[in-house]
Amino acid sequence: SYSSPNAQVVSPLDPCLRVELQDLQLWESFSAAKTEMIVTKPGRRMFPGYRVKFSGMDQKAKYCVLMDIVRVDHHRYKFQNGGWTIAGRGEPQVPQRFYLHPTSPASGQDWMKEIVSFHKVKLTNSCGHSTVGKFLIHSMHRYQPRIHVVRSDDVSTLHLQPRSTFSFPQTVFITVTAYQNQEVTKLKVDNNPFARGFRTNGGKTRNAQSS
Amino acid sequence: SYSSPNAQVVSPLDPCLRVELQDLQLWESFSAAKTEMIVTKPGRRMFPGYRVKFSGMDQKAKYCVLMDIVRVDHHRYKFQNGGWTIAGRGEPQVPQRFYLHPTSPASGQDWMKEIVSFHKVKLTNSCGHSTVGKFLIHSMHRYQPRIHVVRSDDVSTLHLQPRSTFSFPQTVFITVTAYQNQEVTKLKVDNNPFARGFRTNGGKTRNAQSS
DNA sequence: GACCTTCTCACCTACGTGTTAAGC
DNA sequence: TCGCTTAACACGTAGGTGAGAAGG
Numbered sequence: 388s389y390s391s392p393n394a395q396v397v398s399p400l401d402p403c404l405r406v407e408l409q410d411l412q413l414w415e416s417f418s419a420a421k422t423e424m425i426v427t428k429p430g431r432r433m434f435p436g437y438r439v440k441f442s443g444m445d446q447k448a449k450y451c452v453l454m455d456i457v458r459v460d461h462h463r464y465k466f467q468n469g470g471w472t473i474a475g476r477g478e479p480q481v482p483q484r485f486y487l488h489p490t491s492p493a494s495g496q497d498w499m500k501e502i503v504s505f506h507k508v509k510l511t512n513s514c515g516h517s518t519v520g521k522f523l524i525h526s527m528h529r530y531q532p533r534i535h536v537v538r539s540d541d542v543s544t545l546h547l548q549p550r551s552t553f554s555f556p557q558t559v560f561i562t563v564t565a566y567q568n569q570e571v572t573k574l575k576v577d578n579n580p581f582a583r584g585f586r587t588n589g590g591k592t593r594n595a596q597s598s
Numbered sequence: 599s600y601s602s603p604n605a606q607v608v609s610p611l612d613p614c615l616r617v618e619l620q621d622l623q624l625w626e627s628f629s630a631a632k633t634e635m636i637v638t639k640p641g642r643r644m645f646p647g648y649r650v651k652f653s654g655m656d657q658k659a660k661y662c663v664l665m666d667i668v669r670v671d672h673h674r675y676k677f678q679n680g681g682w683t684i685a686g687r688g689e690p691q692v693p694q695r696f697y698l699h700p701t702s703p704a705s706g707q708d709w710m711k712e713i714v715s716f717h718k719v720k721l722t723n724s725c726g727h728s729t730v731g732k733f734l735i736h737s738m739h740r741y742q743p744r745i746h747v748v749r750s751d752d753v754s755t756l757h758l759q760p761r762s763t764f765s766f767p768q769t770v771f772i773t774v775t776a777y778q779n780q781e782v783t784k785l786k787v788d789n790n791p792f793a794r795g796f797r798t799n800g801g802k803t804r805n806a807q808s809s
Numbered sequence: 810g811a812c813c814t815t816c817t818c819a820c821c822t823a824c825g826t827g828t829t830a831a832g833c
Numbered sequence: 834t835c836g837c838t839t840a841a842c843a844c845g846t847a848g849g850t851g852a853g854a855a856g857g
Contacts, residue, residue, distance in 0.1 A: 542703065642825085
């Protein structure tokens with residue numbers, strides 16, 4: 388009930404509220420190749436960046452928007468013979484911190500005005516560093532980001548409020564410390580502007596997602 | 599009553615609360631030459647960056663910290679014969695928006711833990727663009743930033759709460775669209791790392807304020 | 810040895826500077 | 834003309850890429 392085959396999901400609590408995943412085609416290209424996300428000690432961004440568009444909010448009401456990243460299953464994975472296979476029991480899932488989108492709190496009108504981006508969040512495998520804007524996760528496990536919407540402007544009691552939760556199956560990924568599947572690497576290089584230096588030819592020249 | 603000859607000011611509402619201006623020596627060098635701040639359509643940062651340190655807060659209590667920038671007098675200025683002179687009546691002062699420091703709300707302990715920086719705020723003379731983190735002000739007028747501390751974690755009613763206001767005479771500046779005083783230009787080039795490309799010699803080589 | 814992690818690097822994007830010339 | 838504003842520019846800082854070598 389947290390996922391949907393479509394890129395637009397309806398809230399049970401707030402029946403008009405809808406969330407639409409951006410860059411859907413890009414996400415699906417990665418998903419078809421089994422998305423990998425690098426995780427490092429200092430923290431690494433996700434690519435594609437996680438961006439959504441809201442509609443059906445109460446224009447005047449105040450909302451907070453949060454993200455977390457949760458495990459999809461209980462397995463550890465390995466890349467073998469060109470594909471991903473289960474490699475035993477996964478690490479125990481630690482309860483995730485929520486990342487509060489910095490626009491919070493804001494009116495429904497403000498949230499719907501433009502695309503809401505989480506492209507600055509980072510994935511880390513080290514608990515030593517500061518953890519603002521970083522998700523601590525294990526390598527070689529499957530994860531999925533989730534978006535939570537809380538109809539409140541009181542940031543201090545968000546965890547007690549009812550919330551609407553959205554997630555998209557296209558955004559499931561496996562964490563790695565180095566890319567395993569060359570097809571994934573090629574998609575990253577061809578579409579992430581910061582990796583333009585590694586393009587050979589045929590890659591998108593200008594209009595890729597600006598991370 | 600909003601200003602003080604010192605770099606550390608005491609709150610009337612909260613007698614232990616103190617605010618200390620950082621980079622005081624740098625601010626005073628500029629002030630001695632009559633500080634100029636560039637204002638542009640897309641927005642320009644201030645240099646020196648506005649940074650303060652808090653002490654004497656209630657460790658457990660929640661605070662919000664805001665900035666605004668207000669007119670110091672009612673004049674318009676011009677630069678003539680190497681100095682600033684009054685050039686008639688200033689534009690009418692428009693009520694300023696507050697900039698809420700993104701750390702807000704946070705505990706006194708968190709605020710006091712490290713230097714609180716407003717170096718990302720920008721000065722603009724165009725109301726067309728988005729105004730988040732930007733102050734709309736007129737060129738050729740004198741302004742002064744102010745810091746407001748509100749003992750509350752309810753962001754939505756901040757404007758109704760009592761607040762302690764601090765400002766420092768060393769931070770008064772005149773807005774310009776291009777630098778008038780060469781002495782000011784030299785101070786900017788010698789101390790702002792982003793202007794390192796314009797240094798001739800004798801400028802600080804490394805340890806300048808990282809804006 | 811096989812597998813995974815970490816570090817350094819060249820290369821890129823993004824954007825903060827004053828300068829300069831053009832515009833009004 | 835004069836005073837002020839704007840836009841394009843070269844040159845910096847800051848930081849996001851995968852590659853490759855080294856480490857465990």
